[in-house]
Amino acid sequence: MAAQTDTLIGASPVGWAMSTSRAPEALPDAGVGPFPFSLRSDELRERVLSLIASAERELDHLLDPAGTKTIQAFLDPLNRLLARVQNVSFHANLMFHAHPDPSVRTTGRETSEAAERFLNAVRTNERVYRGLLELPMGSEDPATRFAVTKMLREMRRAGVELDPAGRARVLELSNQIDSTSNEFAENIANSIRFIELGSASDLDGMPADYIAAHPPGKNGRIRITVDYPDLLPILTFCNSAEVRRLLFREAMNRAYPENVPVVERLLRLRAELARLLGYPNFAAYAIEDKMLKNPEAVHALLDRAETLLRPRADREFARQLERKRRDDPRAERLGGWDLRFMTPGYYEQKLVEEELGDTTGGLREYLPYGRVRDGLFRLCEELFELTITPAVDAEVWHPSVEAYEVHSGKKWVGRFYLDLVPRDGKYTHNATYPVRIGVEGIALPQAALLCNFLDPRAPLDSARLQHGDVVTFFHEFGHLLHNLFSGHGRWLYNTWLTLEWDFIEVPSQLFEEWARDPAVLARFAQRPDTGERPPPAMLERLREADKFGRSGYWLVLLAWSLAALELYERDPSSLDIPAVMRSSFARYSPIPYEPDYHLETCWPHLPGYSAYVYTYLWSMILARDILRPFQERGSLIDPEVSHRYMTEVLAPGSSRPAADLFRTFVGRDFSYDAFEQWIRGGG
Numbered sequence: 001m002a003a004q005t006d007t008l009i010g011a012s013p014v015g016w017a018m019s020t021s022r023a024p025e026a027l028p029d030a031g032v033g034p035f036p037f038s039l040r041s042d043e044l045r046e047r048v049l050s051l052i053a054s055a056e057r058e059l060d061h062l063l064d065p066a067g068t069k070t071i072q073a074f075l076d077p078l079n080r081l082l083a084r085v086q087n088v089s090f091h092a093n094l095m096f097h098a099h100p101d102p103s104v105r106t107t108g109r110e111t112s113e114a115a116e117r118f119l120n121a122v123r124t125n126e127r128v129y130r131g132l133l134e135l136p137m138g139s140e141d142p143a144t145r146f147a148v149t150k151m152l153r154e155m156r157r158a159g160v161e162l163d164p165a166g167r168a169r170v171l172e173l174s175n176q177i178d179s180t181s182n183e184f185a186e187n188i189a190n191s192i193r194f195i196e197l198g199s200a201s202d203l204d205g206m207p208a209d210y211i212a213a214h215p216p217g218k219n220g221r222i223r224i225t226v227d228y229p230d231l232l233p234i235l236t237f238c239n240s241a242e243v244r245r246l247l248f249r250e251a252m253n254r255a256y257p258e259n260v261p262v263v264e265r266l267l268r269l270r271a272e273l274a275r276l277l278g279y280p281n282f283a284a285y286a287i288e289d290k291m292l293k294n295p296e297a298v299h300a301l302l303d304r305a306e307t308l309l310r311p312r313a314d315r316e317f318a319r320q321l322e323r324k325r326r327d328d329p330r331a332e333r334l335g336g337w338d339l340r341f342m343t344p345g346y347y348e349q350k351l352v353e354e355e356l357g358d359t360t361g362g363l364r365e366y367l368p369y370g371r372v373r374d375g376l377f378r379l380c381e382e383l384f385e386l387t388i389t390p391a392v393d394a395e396v397w398h399p400s401v402e403a404y405e406v407h408s409g410k411k412w413v414g415r416f417y418l419d420l421v422p423r424d425g426k427y428t429h430n431a432t433y434p435v436r437i438g439v440e441g442i443a444l445p446q447a448a449l450l451c452n453f454l455d456p457r458a459p460l461d462s463a464r465l466q467h468g469d470v471v472t473f474f475h476e477f478g479h480l481l482h483n484l485f486s487g488h489g490r491w492l493y494n495t496w497l498t499l500e501w502d503f504i505e506v507p508s509q510l511f512e513e514w515a516r517d518p519a520v521l522a523r524f525a526q527r528p529d530t531g532e533r534p535p536p537a538m539l540e541r542l543r544e545a546d547k548f549g550r551s552g553y554w555l556v557l558l559a560w561s562l563a564a565l566e567l568y569e570r571d572p573s574s575l576d577i578p579a580v581m582r583s584s585f586a587r588y589s590p591i592p593y594e595p596d597y598h599l600e601t602c603w604p605h606l607p608g609y610s611a612y613v614y615t616y617l618w619s620m621i622l623a624r625d626i627l628r629p630f631q632e633r634g635s636l637i638d639p640e641v642s643h644r645y646m647t648e649v650l651a652p653g654s655s656r657p658a659a660d661l662f663r664t665f666v667g668r669d670f671s672y673d674a675f676e677q678w679i680r681g682g683g
């Protein structure tokens with residue numbers, strides 16, 4: 001998520017990192033005061049609506065024709081106003097996705113839509129547009145000029161240059177799209193799906209802590225839900241193909257059939273929006289301001305990636321099918337429940353165990369959440385010269401949520417929240433949510449991980465993680481660091497928010513590599529009961545194990561990328577959504593898209609990333625290249641390189657084009673070589 005910031009403007013890129021001898025400052029307007037998480041539903045509505053009303057009055061005042069249009073008199077107040085409403089929207093959106101009280105969730109949704117309606121209206125406001133065009137930009141620094149250029153482009157893309165009727169329709173469509181996307185998310189969060197098993201023998205192969213956490217219920221049956229702490233270990237370890245098959249089918253049907261009309265409406269609204277704005281389809285609109293610029297470049301990328309991935313993936317799938325036939329001689333093909341899905345697939349895991357010895361399965365014992373979290377914090381402190389401490393006075397929205405503050409020397413970097421346990425009505429996937437976007441003098445950056453990898457039945461600190469969960473944790477923390485480091489600049493339009501979103505997965509996918517590094521894992525992996533450390537050979541084997549299903553995993557990702565692209569390229573009036581899902585998977589994946597799957601109703605990226613799900617592939621290609629300077633030093637724990645990465649890639653946010661950030665750090669234009677080498681089994 002997405003889930004998902006710049007320090008460069010008018011200051012040294014490491015300006016915020018300089019320490020002073022003073023005591024730590026209080027958190028300057030972190031937004032905690034005016035908007036506590038404990039607000040009741042009616043209080044939240046009242047606060048948000050009155051803030052939006054005051055923003056409307058300020059905007060009116062700012063747009064007074066007699067007012068001078070200078071950076072100080074126009075851009076500064078506009079920036080402040082937009083950042084404030086953006087932060088209200090983020091706060092309300094967080095409450096919508098995370099608050100335990102359903103009435104606060106509903107109000108969170110309504111008020112985040114109200115804030116977005118204000119922001120959408122500003123984007124189509126001709127007077128704001130003219131004011132920006134009148135700004136004297138000649139002597140301004142490049143980051144300021146770039147911010148204004150992006151504001152103007154965003155307004156053109158929001159229809160500000162259309163006639164009044166066109167503008168009004170675009171505004172109406174934008175608001176309907178926001179509301180439809182929220183309806184889609186709400187239906188997923190409220191969809192509870194599970195299977196029930198007759199006896200513990202159905203859990204053959206599962207880790208002991210998992211079996212202990214799943215005793216039979218009052219009806220004598222064992223309930224297994226599609227929440228990740230239930231689902232993912234089953235897909236990796238459960239010896240019963242039938243249990244895996246049934247549970248995976250439930251996971252592929254979350255919010256079905258409720259979301260069928262919702263997703264159809266979403267695609268129709270977006271197609272109309274794109275046509276009104278002069279684009280052939282929504283994919284062309286959505287990709288225009290990304291690094292790849294148009295759908296043709298994305299199709300070419302997918303073709304190129306397929307050429308690289310196909311031969312190796314076919315061999316991997318053939319080996320897994322061969323292994324499956326040892327269990328079931330009549331097996332004709334692999335199923336979705338046999339393959340990697342965020343964590344290693346069942347046959348991938350079996351082959352690894354049989355050929356390399358125990359790796360990921362055994363490692364689970366050594367990965368209690370508390371040790372992983374603390375290990376991650378100490379690592380970040382070392383890599384980026386930070387201190388991460390519990391925010392003892394911070395308010396949280398649920399007792400299982402943890403709050404931390406981050407300093408560099410005596411300077412605030414920001415605050416973050418970890419909300420990692422699934423619960424009813426909460427967002428169901430893993431994502432980084434902005435809580436406050438950081439803009440100098442307005443708010444310090446705050447972000448939250450809304451993830452679902454901790455078993456609610458286990459005490460927080462001792463809940464076991466699979467290695468795949470550790471990778472997810474590091475991935476989301478990569479987004480979080482990007483949020484925090486880039487939240488110290490002057491302009492909202494220089495933050496990570498307005499970065500090209502096909503670069504947005506670079507910091508997260510890059511940081512996954514630290515979770516796969518034996519030297520990093522050896523720092524914190526430890527059994528809490530005996531104090532025993534994992535055998536070094538087990539950690540070393542992880543890299544080899546990861547290669548087992550790598551090409552196949554990325555080939556299947558091409559199917560997801562193509563499906564998202566085609567759903568937004570085709571004319572929705574004649575679109576058969578399940579047919580596009582089936583044809584995209586048939587094109588790339590060795591397994592058919594089963595007729596009783598409805599991924600399109602529970603795929604959070606469909607409203608979110610829309611046509612650019614390919615960001616995972618493209619960002620990974622860039623991330624493998626960005627990893628090179630670390631690899632050349634022979635260790636991922638090299639504060640000099642990581643500090644340079646922070647100041648040259650993360651902290652600048654979107655004060656410059658993403659390609660420039662890349663070039664500054666790597667010292668050349670991107671190349672496919674590092675990704676290709678990695679797919680071929682290299683480091």
Ligand SMILES: [Zn+2]
Pocket residue numbers: 001002475479505508
């Ligand atoms: Zn991500």
